[in-house]
Amino acid sequence: MSGTTVFGLCAAAAVGLGLYGLITNPQPLRKIIAFNLLGSGVFLLFGVVGRRGAAAGLGNDPVPQALVITGVVVAFSATALAIALLLRLFKAAGSATLSSAPMRADPDPSGD
Amino acid sequence: MSIATVFEIVLAAVVLGLGIWTIVVRETFSATVGFVAYGLLVALIWVRLDAVDVALTEAAIGGGLGGVLLLGAAARLRDADVMAAETPGKVVRASAAALSVLTTAALAGAVLLLPDPAPTLAPAAVANAWATGLSNSVTNVLMAFRAMDTMLEKVVLLLAIIGVWSLAPDSAWGGRPGPRHQADPDGVLAFLARLLPPVGIVVGIYILWTGADHPGGAFQGGAILASMWLLTIIAGLADTPPVSRRWLRFILVAGPCLFLVVGLVGLLFGAAFLSYPPALAKPLILGIEVAMILTIAATLGLLLAGAPERSAKP
């Protein structure tokens, strides 16, 4: 088994871990962390694919690398947006949960 | 390909161990710390995969700034931890575990059965590098072959900013994001905030410049600049700018704007949208990257700062 294969299996496991966390962790922040774990597994898979495609003097196919760099930035923006939403929800409702339990009524629509 | 070294197996095991800990640990704050450590080690994996450009990005954005973002949120949400404790039951957890394992197995099977030799675009990317005059193939893919994706991704960053800002209370619209930080002006933080930024700025610009031919580029450099900016803000040496400032808006769109303009000039006078005349390709791409590093640094910094909270008028 080559090193690339080890990392390929590692990527698959990271995806599974992320999925498990995303399903079972009740706090939204933990879901966001799990999403990042899941994302890093997906990116690693691209990396493994690229490493397998090493050729022409390059140790790693540049196309998947470029896709990952784009993907990392998108995932970071997604995390930032989710956290901003979460913090705002926490401030407006006094709790931060995704369950559909009734929340504190908020008389002022702007929340402040 | 070589036989897996002990180092690689240990690295993968430690990374997975950290991942498991991140998911199952009780306190959110510990999970966040675990994730930051995980992110830094994943960067090592990227180095082993011979993808140094990605390793830099992953360390700077995934582990570094992402970690700061998560840690900040965890700190602000600490009291919410107790309230949201409706952990799902055993059945749910067991079925989630079973399904995740099955998905992993399917994925692992698909990865193990990938063909050898693997298909690759590396030779094509190298063969066409003449068109840009840059020898970093990843930069070539990002800025030339798949420039459309890169441009659209800049717009994604801008939309994230707009989304975050749209969460401001109406009273604070146009104001400064995040709380005003106060730190001891003679403390360690303020000291670091005076010491590091000049170094960081040089490093960031160097990484951008070297990105033409060596690993590096606008993303990685931008992330370093952003962290320097944040450091001075957290140390209380600078304040976040009001989001209504025109100069700020200009910086935030400079990268995609220049990209779009170059693209449209190519459409009108050149070979195609987002094509560069070979003679001018290198200066054009570097110009776009300079605009992009500013945009990326400002965007990442503001994404970390959050929604406007304080009215611009005192």
Add this chain to the structure above:
Amino acid sequence: MLPPATVPDAVTTSCGFLLVLSIAVPVAGVLLAFVLGDRWVRLVAFTIIPIVLAIVAATVLVLPQSKGPLVYLLGAWTPPLGVALRADGLSAVMLAATAVVISAVSVFAVADFRPTAAEPRAPFAFWILLLAIWGALNTIFVGGDLFTLYVALELLTFAAVPLVSLDGRPETLQAALRYLLFALLGSVLYLLGAALLYGRYGTLDIVLLSSRIGAEPASLVAAALMTSGLLAKTALFPLHLWLPPAHAGAPAAASAILSGLVVKGSFFIIVRLWFQVMPGLLGFAATQLLAALGAAAIVFGSVLALRQERLKLLIAYSTLAQIGYLFLMFPLALDASGYLESGEALAGGLLQAASHATAKAAMFMAAGSIYAGLGHDRITGLHGVARVLPLSVLAFAVAGIALMGVQPSGASLAKDLLLQVATETGQWWWAVVLQAGGIFTAAYVVLVLAHALASSDKSVTLIGPASRPRDIAALILALCSLLLGLVPWEPFLPVPYDSTSSLFGPGTLFKLLLPVLGGVVLAILLSPWPHPLASSARWKVATRVLDPFRRISLAFGSLVERGNSVLCEWPAASISLLVLALLFGALMLVAT
């Protein structure tokens, strides 16, 4: 024009630059509006919208003259290294529908999102995000590369989520967060599939993939992951937890965009996947499963719609049902081995998407006018509203009639095409579902109209002035949907010419009466709220006959409601997502 099996498209076609402009101009609008700031955003939007409208019109006009899809090679790089944009008939239909809906919504939103108002935050976000959604959708419709489509999908999500929580109430913030997290889960699964495809085939270009792909482990796993991820973003039952609160909580103009257009983006990518990227992978069982989910969505969405107290929620649940309707085309269009068999069925599915886009946007706009006029949107409190807001109610009625499949609406043409294929291929069970879907749609439309048209003992007072331009925008959009069946579709979709000929025959009357009568019965049986006839003397006689049936139906309805609240919990929904992925994978494995 479909399916372009192996199109020799390694060159840019003569008018291919239009595709670039359809993306670049909205993006330029986003950047410009952001820099110019609060006071200018609306002006920028109203400068950009006609330009993009003209670009889309030109694309639609040019396409039939070109012998095959329009192609543009970005940066003059050929795939697989470069990225191509391509527009075929399917793209043209969706581009046009999007342009029409966005234009109408922007007219509708002029007054609501005035930048000179005291609170410039919401207008700033709304107009920029509207342009961003347009750019993202156009990219999805013409993108020729799976990763470009991923970036476009994220662009769409990032533009759609803030629209949900524009008013900053805690419920809408929660809805937005749920939407964002579930959508991210969906797109990450899509990206995972893309990684596998690249690893196996060394390209993400749609045309190249379609010629290289075969039934192998990597492609099967990729197909299963990508399909289920996209289904989560499309909110097909049982992955709909995020949709009703998000679509019902947003401001009316935003709801119209979210419900009418945004869910069509990921739907369109599913169509691209199954008809172009991987034809032949989705076997008989998988297509049946896809349509069975659609059928379940119709039943769940419609029954829940009938049980809603608020008009906007009713319309949101109706979207759930209509999304299900879109998936009925898969077993009809693909043959047992997963290859395109019937272009008519595919055309029917796309027409359904276009007519739902227009009709649903019009419905949300009409509901928005009613809400603005009355200050509430309780369905039982709508009595007498037709007298004070006649145009809004008329727009709602026309949109409803179009949606339930009355001639000559697009939905009716779509239903005819699908029914015909169902008969030809002997899949009578989908014919039953198609008819039932029309009746269910009629039920909630009739329910709302019955309340709106009922006379009120008290005089209805409006809290805000009725706005004529808004109502006219909604009405025009509804009429578009109603007249879609008369559009000459042949240059874009394989629609047989004679399908619209019997506009005034007895068949038309039957097609009107069957859903309406069936709908009335269903509305009485399934809606738990007192209906407008309840007080009349004749009704009291009928009550005795109907009562036992009504009790059973209501019990069924509350059962559905309880089942739905379980499915809408996060763990249940995300577990269903994985189950679906594995199920699709297993079914495809068996089929090959």
